[in-house]
Amino acid sequence: MSDRGKKGPCGPQGVSRRGFLTTVSTSAAAAAMVGAARPVAAEPVRREDTEPTPIVLNVNGRKYHLAVEPRETLIAVLRERLGLTGSKPGCERGECGACTVLLDGSTRYSCLTLAVEAQDHLITTIEGLADGEDLSGLQKAFIAEDGYQCGFCTSGQVMAAEGLLRSNPSPSIDDVRLGMSGNLCRCGAYGHIFKAVQKAASTRRTGGAQ
Numbered sequence: 001m002s003d004r005g006k007k008g009p010c011g012p013q014g015v016s017r018r019g020f021l022t023t024v025s026t027s028a029a030a031a032a033m034v035g036a037a038r039p040v041a042a043e044p045v046r047r048e049d050t051e052p053t054p055i056v057l058n059v060n061g062r063k064y065h066l067a068v069e070p071r072e073t074l075i076a077v078l079r080e081r082l083g084l085t086g087s088k089p090g091c092e093r094g095e096c097g098a099c100t101v102l103l104d105g106s107t108r109y110s111c112l113t114l115a116v117e118a119q120d121h122l123i124t125t126i127e128g129l130a131d132g133e134d135l136s137g138l139q140k141a142f143i144a145e146d147g148y149q150c151g152f153c154t155s156g157q158v159m160a161a162e163g164l165l166r167s168n169p170s171p172s173i174d175d176v177r178l179g180m181s182g183n184l185c186r187c188g189a190y191g192h193i194f195k196a197v198q199k200a201a202s203t204r205r206t207g208g209a210q
Contacts, residue, residue: 055119059084060128068115075099075110078125086126086155090184097183100156100163101125107163107182126155129162138162138200147196149187157183161197171201 052067059082068077075092078084078101090098092111099110102124129136138161141147148154157180164171164179171179176197185193 053116055116057082057115057118057123058121059123060125066115070114070116072115073111074101074113074115074118074123077115078110078123084125084127087159088152088155090153090156095184096153096156097160098153098156100159100183102159102163102166105163105166107160109182124159124162126159129158136162137203138165138196141196141200141203142193145192145196145199147189147193149185149189153183153185153187157185157193161193161200164197165201165204169201169204171197173198 050069050071053070054065054067057064057066057077059078064082066077066081068081073092075087075089078087079089087101087110088098089111090096092099094109094112097109100107101110102108103113103118103121105122105124129139135143138158142154142158142161147157160180160183164176168175168179173194176194180190180193180197
């Protein structure tokens with residue numbers, strides 16, 4: 001009897017459906033492994049992105065001559081180069097406000113500001129508000145109204161308040177809430193913070209300590 005037309009384990013053409021699928025799967029896996037192992041050329045770092053740039057920063061009325069990388073943030077330079085550690089690195093993406101400083105009297109997140117951008121501007125940090133050991137009226141108001149708990153965000157809160165009062169000496173409570181909305185307090189001391197800002201505003205209007 002002829003074997004012609006008989007169906008063996010591999011079917012009439014010698015390849016079963018299961019064998020075909022197994023072969024295809026194995027080949028695809030092998031191709032994927034080869035593709036994954038293929039090296040990808042990294043984009044070269046440009047020299048101008050890392051070459052130190054000479055700048056002059058005017059911080060709290062004092063000029064500092066520095067050489068910084070173009071990618072260095074202002075908060076990194078303030079803390080690591082100048083030793084001004086009052087500004088705090090919190091989220092480092094412009095959400096918490098702990099790093100707030102003033103540039104030409106306006107609030108600015110120093111974590112989102114490059115040091116080279118700050119050149120030719122007047123930079124004020126929390127250290128620049130006090131006169132030696134004598135705290136400013138705003139700082140005293142925060143103490144008097146318990147405008148802090150853990151204290152981590154306090155320097156940023158004070159600087160945001162300072163920027164607000166410079167632009168609006170007589171803020172309403174809604175103005176205060178809006179002006180301070182860019183600064184987060186994980187302890188939830190907002191009510192005390194708002195009272196401190198209003199107290200400082202009142203003191204300034206009546207000619208008290210700045």
